[in-house]
Amino acid sequence: MAEQAQYEELIRQFSAFGAVKRELGRLLPSDCSSGSATVLTILTRHGDMRMSKLAELLAVDMSVTSRQVAHIVDRGWIERSPDPADKRSRILRLTPAGREQMDELSRRTTRMLAERLSDWSDDEITELTRLMARLRASFDDCRSAPAGPPTEPALEQSTRTPATPAITK
């Protein structure tokens, strides 16, 4: 358990991280925004998945996911095929062009990181990667179990609008 001052300092670094993200965003190709890059990264990493799964991994509302995916489909980087098991669902899959785009993104970001972090040791890079992964995991855990009793664990909180369950007047 840490002290308040430590948390405050950590939050300051979180705020400052925006500058790093913007800097990285500036080297993206003009037809591939930061949001598109994130989607391609996730699909490369986790393989084919449904919209809802992608929305969960992105931790954004599914409406956001839907628009971003539509954008990327337009560019031919992913395809949406119908899910034979559930006709409401669609399966997302990276196309060969999508893999090429991902490779290009990797080249660019890797080159920038190699420049910027040229004086970092292997261990430091590995440690930062590990801690950021753990950070994300700590936030994910609490999202699926936000403070509820342990008797009701798998509530599977969906990242979407309440859907207005027929309270019409």
Place this chain on the structure above:
Amino acid sequence: MAEQAQYEELIRQFSAFGAVKRELGRLLPSDCSSGSATVLTILTRHGDMRMSKLAELLAVDMSVTSRQVAHIVDRGWIERSPDPADKRSRILRLTPAGREQMDELSRRTTRMLAERLSDWSDDEITELTRLMARLRASFDDCRSAPAGPPTEPALEQSTRTPATPAITK
């Protein structure tokens, strides 16, 4: 010097960090956006400064800074006084209400971090803070010396639109 795979993994964690930032953003008061919070944080941390300095610390265009600051001034959290040394400039200063708002933000974010990171050790939190600070520094360094010859170091690259230096036709 690290390998490509390490950089790629680090980039993945950078992408995923967006989810953490959104989660933290959700607990902000409705009248204080994430951008406002960042400005208040920087002013709390670094003290009074000019617009241009703030833009540099935020690593965004000054036009962005100008609008964000105007928003925060409207809420009474900072004041813009004229700079006696240069009538074009304005000095930004946190008001007492701004400090109170900052305290409230600290309380909220600290509480959330204490929840989410309850199983982290002090050392891990300190280490993550340190590495993120170093990350930011590594990016800052390269921004003021982007690849130019060492004979021309203090180019002081300003974060703003080129200003169209009278190339009018």
Place this chain on the structure above:
DNA sequence: TATTGTTATACTCTATAACTATA
């Protein structure tokens, strides 16, 4: 002529709400 800051415009990211089609 160059710099500091502002405003106008446009695009991306995000959430909420309402809708369609399946289940």
Place this chain on the structure above:
DNA sequence: TATAGTTATAGAGTATAACAATA
């Protein structure tokens, strides 16, 4: 009735460009 996904609308963040006042 509930769920998967879409679309419409609105608000924040950002960049570019043009502008005003001052240096």
